[in-house]
Amino acid sequence: MVWMDYNISQSGDNFKIEGDWPGEVMGKRKDGTWGGKEKPLYSPGDIYKVNDAGWLVKIGEDRNDTE
Numbered sequence: 001m002v003w004m005d006y007n008i009s010q011s012g013d014n015f016k017i018e019g020d021w022p023g024e025v026m027g028k029r030k031d032g033t034w035g036g037k038e039k040p041l042y043s044p045g046d047i048y049k050v051n052d053a054g055w056l057v058k059i060g061e062d063r064n065d066t067e
Contacts, residue, residue: 006041017041
């Protein structure tokens, strides 16, 4: 059995992982400030590729990407 503390939402080809409040998995605190997690699941600007085993592998960062 797998237990998840997060929800996965999908819209077309896009998806996001949602915690108990907006930005939790990216390291935001409940008040919206950054720094809530030492090792966030992902951060704005992170770039990943998916390998043959289905792992998302971080390949870089684009800190100018705000979408």
